[in-house]
Amino acid sequence: MAVTLTHEQCVKYIRNIKDLEISCYNQNLLYRNLVQRLDEAQKPLSTIANRAISDPGIAPEKRKIKTPFQVLQNYIAVTLLFGIPAILLGGALGAAWWLIRVIFTKLTFKDPMLPSLIWGAAILFLISLFFVFLSQDSNKPERIEKEYNDAIQKYEAKVKSHKQALARRDRDLTNQQARVTYLQEAVNQCTQNIYNTRSLLDRYYNMGYLYPKYRRIVPVCAFCEYLEAGRCDSLTGPNGAYNIYENEVLMKRIIEKLDDVIARLDDINYNQQLIAQELRRGRSQISQILQSVDNSVQNIQQSSAVTSYYAQITAMNTEYLTWADLLRS
Numbered sequence: 001m002a003v004t005l006t007h008e009q010c011v012k013y014i015r016n017i018k019d020l021e022i023s024c025y026n027q028n029l030l031y032r033n034l035v036q037r038l039d040e041a042q043k044p045l046s047t048i049a050n051r052a053i054s055d056p057g058i059a060p061e062k063r064k065i066k067t068p069f070q071v072l073q074n075y076i077a078v079t080l081l082f083g084i085p086a087i088l089l090g091g092a093l094g095a096a097w098w099l100i101r102v103i104f105t106k107l108t109f110k111d112p113m114l115p116s117l118i119w120g121a122a123i124l125f126l127i128s129l130f131f132v133f134l135s136q137d138s139n140k141p142e143r144i145e146k147e148y149n150d151a152i153q154k155y156e157a158k159v160k161s162h163k164q165a166l167a168r169r170d171r172d173l174t175n176q177q178a179r180v181t182y183l184q185e186a187v188n189q190c191t192q193n194i195y196n197t198r199s200l201l202d203r204y205y206n207m208g209y210l211y212p213k214y215r216r217i218v219p220v221c222a223f224c225e226y227l228e229a230g231r232c233d234s235l236t237g238p239n240g241a242y243n244i245y246e247n248e249v250l251m252k253r254i255i256e257k258l259d260d261v262i263a264r265l266d267d268i269n270y271n272q273q274l275i276a277q278e279l280r281r282g283r284s285q286i287s288q289i290l291q292s293v294d295n296s297v298q299n300i301q302q303s304s305a306v307t308s309y310y311a312q313i314t315a316m317n318t319e320y321l322t323w324a325d326l327l328r329s
Contacts, residue, residue, distance in 0.1 A: 005209055009327065010234055011227045013209055014241075016320045018224040018278075020201040021217040023313060026282040027197060031190045033290050037297070038183040041176065048173045053165045056158035060151035178300045186293065186306065193313050200317050204324060210235065211242065218258055219245055221275035285309070 005013055101107040205215050214220065223241040226232045235241045248254045254271045255261045261268065261275060268276045292305035 005234075007233050010209075011224075012323065013204070013207075013327070014220065014224045014227055014235075016323065017201065017204050017210065018217075018220050018274075019316065020197060020204065020320065021220050022278045022282060023197050023316065024194065024201060025217060025279070026286055027190060027194045027313070029282065030286050030289060031187065031194060033286070034183060034187045034190055034293070037290075037293070038180065038187055041180045041183055041297070044176055045173070045180065048169060048176055051169050051172075053162060053169065054158075056155060056162045059155055060148065175300060179297045182297060182300060183293075189310065193310055196317055197313060200321055200324075204320075207324070207328070214242065214245070216258070218254075218256055218261060218272075218275060221278065222248075222254060222272065225272075225274040 095113060204210075205212075210220075214223070222245050223235065226241045226244055232239055232241050232244055237243070245254075248271060249256050255264065255268070261272065262279065265276055265279060289303070289305045289309055292303040296303035296306075
């Protein structure tokens, strides 16, 4: 491993670290959003699985045709059930009619009420017998067959609706489980990529060329900007990147904390344009990837944007690992 870095090596070394730091930041941003989507996708699973579906019940049975004796028994029972109240009500109406005639006609209280009672009772009794007779029509074979066919049709419609509801529930549950599986795999893949990138970044830091105090995204981006702009030729020395950075921090010309940089990303001053540009670019890229993920989750298919993004990370990590190995040799 080289004891010191040439200017060209120093610029490349810091630029690679800057890219790895930005990559870690972007991947962590993607990871947090994927975990949030995974949590949201898991919530409906129990709701879908416990979705209430009405039971169609048991199939209807065809009524048996009653025997003549059963019909007679039923006829007598229904006649007594409705006939007696009809006679009583008819008698009451007959009495009322007799009283009205007494009041408004020449009829007097000496005239007998009995005929009116008999006529009233007889009329209502005959009316009740008519409805009783109509009720016996339900014992006809064609009537029973029609009732049974209608009941079977309604039952079959309920069974069909029940099966469709079950199929919808199973389909929705399968689709939602597929979305959860897809997002879980995306989270796992993202976690692995973060680990690989972070391990490579630690390998760069462990080379010892960068003082531990400055092994953070904000100072690294500042150093990269200084070196690429020609404001310094090295990290150390009176005119090195360390001194420039400390002076600018002391003069409050730059923001040292990443959270503060993110909070003021839109109005950050010119001294930190590099990190601002990188963070904006990363946000835009992750936003596009998440849109692709959302579309893929709905359609339950692989996202080409995610695949492309991870391929870029792998290619970048491979390139930077090769360069680090060459530097150490």
